[in-house]
Amino acid sequence: MFSRRLPPHTETNALTLALDRLRAAGAAIVDLTESNPTRVGIRYPEGLLGPLADDRALRYEPHPLGAPPARAAVAEDQRRRGAQAEPQHVVLAASSSEAYSWLFKLLCDPGDRVLVPRPSYPLFEHLTRLEGVCAETYGLDYHGRWTIDLDSVAAAPAGTRAIVVVSPNNPTGSFVTADEIARLAELCRARGWAVVGDEVFADYVLEADGALTDIASRSDVLSFTLAGLSKTVGLPQLKLGWIIVGGPAAQRDAALKALELIADSFLSVSTPVQAAAPHLLRAGATVRAAIQDRTVRNLHALRAAARRFPACDVLRVEGGWSAVIRVPSTRSEEQLVIELLERERVLVHPGYFFDFPREAYLVLSLLPPDAVFADAVARVLRRAGE
Ligand SMILES: Cc1ncc(COP(=O)(O)O)c(C=O)c1O
Known part of the structure; x- marks a missing residue:
């Protein structure tokens, strides 16, 4: 049935x-x-959720990619982390999980493949399957620290459209290194893959050399960086995540246009959380x-x-x-x-x-x-x- x-x-x-x-x-x-x-x-600080009751939220003015002040606040927060982001390249979604589903709709036809790390977060199996997409794994190896098995990435089957890079990964806690990113970008360029960089845990550094991939700042590969309030300020119940789109300007702008259509079909991010986003991102520190x-x-x-x-x-x-x-x-x-x-x-x-x-x-x-x-x-x- x-x-x-x-x-x-x-x-x-x-x-x-x-x-x-x-x-x-x-x-x-x-x-x-x-x-x-x-x-x-x-x-949690007292009054943290106060701005959710702001009267501005009584007006419904849908913006498929997100309200401009909220997108600007996300870009500013990304810069706080030391990465680059412009408000016009930010797309708001209800969560990073929803952002994944939008990206699979954007990048994949039914039956296409997406590379995901192994070991990693079990939700990938469902998030891909629910979009009619196959998750193919690439390996992470441990020898004192976790590294990407690049041979297993290169061995990806035909029909692969994107690689998901989780940094730091859940549960291995491993950050992707600049060298790994450079090698992956090379492969992505050669094969026409996009990179989905999941940085939901990037604020939580436990070893001094853990660093952001800042993949959105690369102009040689189409990329989508994901994060959200759920981890960055410990508020999963507010349902606000985001995508920062990067890469060659023409591809990036085409992706933003297509994401606008996808987002417009759902308009899933509530007005109150968008109105409160600048405050939440500041006070959530x-x-x-x-x-x-x-x-x-x-x-x-x-x-x-x-x-x-x-x-x-x-x-x-x-x-x-x-x-x-x-x-x-x-x-x-x-x-x-x-x-x-x-x-x-x-x-x-x-x-x-x-x-x-x-x-x-x-x-x-x-x-x-x-x-x-x-x-x-x-x-x-x-x-x-x-
Ligand atoms: C690596 C990773 N990405 C994404 C998510 C989903 O986060 P969100 O609550 O924003 O959907 C999780 C949730 O635990 C996660 O571990």
């Missing part, structure tokens, strides 16, 4: 069943998969600082705890909100995470959730409150490292 854009019905996995059982029995579980910043005790402080402390706590468990290796993480631990593969990842849940009452993600090519990895969110995190991490390491 339904289209093949939806995933085939699959059985509920053993981890979800175990979690449902424990929750139904009222068990208290420490959730180290929490990625929602509004649920981890971060302080304190939220960003609080989240950054939390992730830095939790990462230190994790590294300190891991020193007592040499069999567990906390991988280098350059940015973002999560950490990856390589653990002994004495049992499958699934057995281990279920054991952690049932015996330690701690929920963590197994590596396979992010499509790590081999076992055994655990992925932990760095967002939970410090005290909860330190205690839960000690239990995870003890059981995983035994």
